[in-house]
Every structure is written in C-alpha cells, then in structure tokens.
Amino acid sequence: MKGPLFYSKILLFGEYGIIKDSKGLSIPYNFFKGALKMDDNTSEKAQQSNMALSGFSEYLDKLTKEQPELVSFNVKELKEDIAKGMYFDSSIPQGYGVGSSGALVAAIYDKYANDKITVLENLTRKKLLKLKTIFGNMESFFHGKSSGLDPLNSYLSLPILINSKDNIESTSIPTQNAKGKGAVFLLDSGSTGETAPMVQLFMEQMKSEGFRNMLKNQFIKHTDACVEDFVNGNVKSLFGNLKQLSNVVLNNFKPMIPAKFHELWKQGIDSNEYYLKLCGSGGGGYILGFTEDLAKAKKALKDYKLEVVYNF
Template identity: 60%
Template sequence: MRNPLFYAKILLFGEYGIIEDSKGLTIPYNTYKGSLKFDQKAEGKVSNESIDRFAEYLEKNFSEDFDISLLNEDIEKGMYFDSTIPQGYGVGSSGALVAAIYDRYALNKIDTSEGITKESIGKLKETFSKMESFFHGKSSGIDPLICYLNLPLLINSKTDISTVGLPEQKEGKGAIFLVNSGAPGETAPMVQIFFDKLKHEGFRKTLKEEFIKYNNACIDAFVKGDVNPLFANLKKLSTWAFLHFKPMIPQRLLDAWQYGIQTNSYYLKLCGSGGGGYILGFTKDYENAKLHLKDFDTEVIYKF
C-alpha cells in the first residue's frame, strides 16, 4: 500500500463568508501532514475506530462510489490515519483524512495528474462536501479539496473555484502567522452560532455590506501583492469580526485581538470556524508583533 501524504490547509480568507458566497482563499500548509498506515497496536486505535464509524457512513451514503469491502478489510487490519495535523485547530485534520480515504477507495476517482479543470474541481468539491459532513454536520468540501489537490485555491463563489498563483514570499519584516489559542475548538457549535446569527436581518445585512466587502478586498490585494490596501482592509475585517464574531473568538485572545486593532501592530482574524485552535495574524513587523503576543505560541506561515 503506497502512502501518499496529505497536508494541512489554511483558509486565509473567507471563513463563514464562503457559506454566503463571499470569496475565499485557501493555501496548503505543509508543516503538518498525515497518511494512511497499518498498526494493530494501541497507537492507531482511536483513529482506527473513527475510520470504522466513517466507513459505516460511507456505506450508507456512497455504497456505489467506494470500495467499501476493501475499506472494511483494511480497517480490520488496523488501518489508521497517522497524522501530525492538530485536531480542532482549523487546519484541516478531517479534510486530510477525507482526501486520503477518497484517494485510496473511490471507485471512479477523478485523476488530477493530467491537469485540473473547474469542472473536476466542482465534482470533487461536491463529493468532499458530502463526505466531510460526517465530521461537521455541514461542510463546504473546501478543506478536503485543498488537502487533495495541495494547491492554493481561489473561491469566487460556491460554483466557481480555481487554482491561483500567489506572490512569492520575500524575506521582509512582514508576515502572516498562526497564533495558538491553547485549546482545540469544535466546528459544529461555532457553525450553529453563525447560522443562528443569520436568522437576524441586521446581521445578514452587515455580513453582506461590510464583512464580504472587506474580505473580498483583502483577497484581491493579497493576490496582487498590494500590501497597503491589504492592511487597510484587514483592520476593517478584524474590527468587524471583533464586533460580530466575538462568540467564535477564544476568550484568551480577546484582549490581544483588540490591542492589535488599537495599535495597528498586527491584525487577527479567525482561522477556520474559531472557538479555539489557531487564529491568523497579519503584521508588517513580525518581531514587534511577537513581543505583544509573548503569552502565545506563534508560527510564521508566509513572509513578505
């Protein structure tokens, strides 16, 4: 059995907004990775049991699309997902597992080695959305999609997703970085909070007129490498999230979040659904930002 690696992902922009058709930008994060392996010992037991439950879901919903008998045989042999991707941190732990299961057991797997079209991306996203719903109750399918393709993706709408080139990293002072909130978060409760908020017309209005506007402007500026408009819109985006996404912001980070906005030394935003795990930071001076965030573990993911 060959063991292809599936890497973590980071949704730079578009958290929650992509549910309402905002733009999104997601990138692979190769620091963390996972692959399917066999082990009859205790090490893989929890993962093996989780895959067993997932297999039952696939058999019920995808019986003609996957080689369920082979999957069950492998589970019996102790197959598990050997992964360094932290769970509940917003970097695609379930997405990587879904991509790995699809890669090994899908009967009519979409082959991306010959090139990727919008049509193939759309089909993969639809399949991955249904598969990952097992873990989150509702999934856009974006996380497994990027874990499977291992390429940056620009999400223009639910039906318009394409690969995208990003500006080359530079050895400057600026950085995009992860901030560890210190505890994992759960996706489903956070998504439920968002859907409850969507029932209110005032929230839907500000989401559409402000959040989506700032989010899309950030993506346009980042892809072009325009730092000043990027940071102008990041401040608006971070401020909006502080006001409207407060339940999703880990309690430990509320003061640090507000401090960044007030001093312009960095701006924070959600990385995934929030509630815990990682938060994303953007700064023009990473060493200075680190001083203010000394109580938290940080790691750089992109330099400029």
Template identity: 65%
Template sequence: MKAPLFYSKILLFGEYGIIKNSKGLSIPYNFYKGGLKLGDLRIDKVKKSNENLLTFRDYLLKLDNSIVLFDFNKMNDDLLKGMYFDSTIPQGYGIGSSGALVAAFYDRYAENKITVLENLTKDKITVLKNIFSLMESHFHGQSSGLDPLNSYLSLPILIHSKNQIETTGIPIQSSNGKGAVFLLDSGKSSETAPMVDIFFKSMKNKNYSEVIRNDFIRITDSCVDNFLEGNFKSLFLNIKNLSKVVFDNFKPMIPKDFHNIWAKGIESNDYFLKLCGSGGGGYILGFSKDFKKAKSVLKDYKLEIVYNF
C-alpha cells in the same frame, strides 16, 4: 501499505463568508500532515483511530453511489488489518485535520477518481468539491468540501463563489521580508458544528445579516484581491477593517482570553487578528507588517509563521 501524505490547509480569507458566497482563498500548509497506515490494534492510539475510521466507513456506505463509489472490499480489508490515520495535524484547530483524512480516503478508495495529474478543469474541481463536501459532512454536520479539496490538490484555491472555484498562484514569499502571516495558538481545540450553528442563528437577525453582506463579505473580497495582487499596502487597510468587523460581530467565535489582545492589535496597528476556520479555539490567524515587533508584543503566545512578505 503505501499511501501518500496529505497536508493541512489554511483558509486565509473566507471563513463564514464563503457560506454566503463571498470570495475565499485557501492555501496548503505543509508543516502538518497525515496519512493512512497499518498499525497494531493493541496500541490505544491505533485502536481509537481505527474505530473512528470504521464509523466513517459506515457513513460512506450510505452515500449516493451515483455521486461517488468506493472500493469497500479494499477498505474493509485495510480496516481489519489495523488501518489508522497517522497525523500531526492538531484536531479542532481550524487547519483541516478531517480534510486531510477525507482526501486520504478518496485517494485510496474512490473508484474512477479524478486525479491531480489530469487536466483539472473548473468543472472537475467543482465535482471534487461536491464529493468532499458530502464526505466531510460526517465530521462537521455541514462542510463546504474546501479543506479536503485543498489537501487533495495541495495547491492554493481561489473561491469566487460557491460554484466557481479554481486553483491559483499566490505571490512568491520574500524570505527577508519584514511582514508575515502567522498562526497564534489559543491553547484549546474547538468544534466546528456549534460555531457554524451560532452563525446561522445570528443570520436570522436582519441587522446582523446586513452587516455580514454589506461589510464582512465586501471587505473579505477586497482582502482576497489585494493578497493575490501582492498589494500589501491596501491589504493592511482592509485587514484592519476585517479584524474590527470580526471583533464586533463574531465575539462567540473568539476565545474570551483573546478579546483583549485582539483589540490591542487594532489600536496599535502592530498586528491584526482574524479567525482561522470556524473559531472558538484552535489557531487564530495574524497579519503583521513587522513580524519581529508583533512577536515581541505577543511574546507570551506561541506563534508560527505561515507566509513571509
């Protein structure tokens, strides 16, 4: 069975904000990947994945086929042969494990699919996003569709608003730059749905929703603009403010063991932390002007560089 690999993604900016029409910027992260394979159903890992894919198949059967139509004969045949999703993408870590799976299924089974090779107009990208939103909702209860979109296209994606999305270029990395965007491993996985549920419940509070609209979304939009312009001086002023707003208003999404180092980063200016995905565990995203210094301060934690500048 020949099937392509699909990569993880990192939502640099826009977690929770894009639900409320903020800007967002998502980039592929090629360190982790996954793909559909045939395996031996007597092996536990293969059997468990195959069972999960059968459940996903049952969900896809119920989708409106005027929106997306799948070749279920081919899908059923593959599943009977022991198809599973072979992936290095950690689950519940906020970097798109289910997104890569959705992209793989769309690529292999969708009829009349929109391909990466054709002229990707904004309309086509929106159609893809809406299809992926429906497909990935099986895993999260409610999905924006951005993770599978990023995995499928393997290109940076700029979100202007819910219905205005385009592929974009990002500043070229500096291999000898001192600054870095990095991942910090919280050491535990998390589920997206409960975190999103907390957010929606909090948004019913008038004061909270005003902070989100007036501060969180405004700063998020500025961070997206600064990053795409390569204006890292302004970016760090805004990232510090974003880190503060998240610390003050998204406490349930920040693992308790990390409250202290989150606050220390804001106080020292050595690094600034923000959520990577929905939070609650998994990875935390960090930004530092001097990664060597940040690495030394955070020597007890596992860090991975995502982008150098």
C-alpha cells in the same frame, strides 16, 4: 503499508463568508500532515482512529448506495483494511482550524474511490466543483455540514481561490519574500474549538436582518477585498482591509473568539502592530495573525507561541 501524505490547510480568508458566497483563499500548510497506515501500532491514538474509520466506512457505504452517480468507493477493500488495523497517522491537531478531517477525507478518496478524479489530469472548473461536492458529502460525516474545501485543498496541495460557491479555481499566490519583514502567522489559543456548534451559532445569527446586512455590507466586502489584495500582491491595500476585517470580526463574531483574546485582538487594531482574524470556525484552536513587522508583533505577543506561515 503507508499511504501518500496529505497536508493541513489554512483558509486565509473566507471563514463563514463562503457559506454566503464571499470570496475565499485557502492554502496548503505543509507543517502538519497525515497518511493512512497499516502496521503493528497499538497506541490508543491509532485504535481510536481505526474505530473512527470503521464508522466512516459505514457512512461511505451508504453514500455509495445513495449517490452512485456522484461517487462510489471500494467499500469491501476499505473495510478489509480497517479490519487489519488501518488508521490515519496524523500530526494535524484536531479542533484547530487547520483541516484535520480534510486530510483524512482526501486520503480515503485517493485510495478507495472508484474512477477518481486525479491531480494529474486537466482540472477543469467542472471537475474541481465535482471534487468539492464529493468531499463536502464525505466530510459532513465529521461536521454535519461541510463545504468540501479543506479536503480539496489537501488533495490538490494547491492554493484554491473561491470566487463564489459555484466558481472555484486553483491559483498561484505571490512568492514568499524570505527576507520580508511582514508575515502571516498562527497564534495558538491553547484550547480546541468545535466546528459544528460554531457553524450552528452562525446560522442562528443569520436569522437576524441586522447580522445579515453586516455580513453582506461589511464582512464580505472586506473579505473579498483582502482576497483580491493578497492574490495580486497589493500589500499596502491588504493591511488597510485587514484592519477593517479584524474590527468587523471583533464587533460581530465575539462568541467565536476565545474570551481571553478579545483584549489582545483590540490591541492589535489600536496599535497597528498586528491584526488578528479567525482561522476556520474559531471557538479555539489557532487564530490567524497578519503583521507588516514581525519583530514588533512578536514583541507585542511575547506571551504566545507564533508559527510563521508566510512571509511578505
């Protein structure tokens, strides 16, 4: 058995902000993917995945009993398959902010949910919100608290525009310009980051009125503007807002940026050769970069591995 493929995702804009109702934009990233498998693989990775699925199945059993009106799973079949050695075979790096648990959640829902909402039906806003709620409940097994966006993106394989907590829609983004000089890229920080402690830290900071004001008047303002610009293809305006956003993040989210990148972050803002921002919750994993001139950015970041995600 080999299940369908589920892809990683990149939250281009909205990390932390969407917890407090900012706009957000999430896109599928087909470079990494995963699928449920049942074969004779006895590698340590497969065994670890199988054990994790066992714990997850108990959690889903509980979820089915506690919220049957939201979602129910064929837990019997799921547990039988896990007993036969099923595991999630994935190339998505864990702790890198590209949705490793999201792809797994999407794969399990796709195979074991009863009366599932499928990608083929007319996805009304109501259905999208229901899916997001289901996925949020499922993924909280891994993170403590989840918006459900990563699995939603992975399940639909479509860009998702978050207008607010209760208003999401699948969207189209401008077609890539393969010959364009500008790009969105991933920068490997060389270490993994854990979501739960970073979100906890953010929640602690939210207790301060100064931080809440900064979030509303600066961070969310620039995030919303970036989303609008990106979706509408306003590249010039986008880079103006990106510079502001990158600056706000450097000044107010320092603990989420690996220390060795503080200087690099500032260099980008000062030189205008690239702008960096968090990819997911930060703390490690990937850092997102935006540049109007990829050749210049590559030169400035020659000591790092850049992975191009989108060309302007």
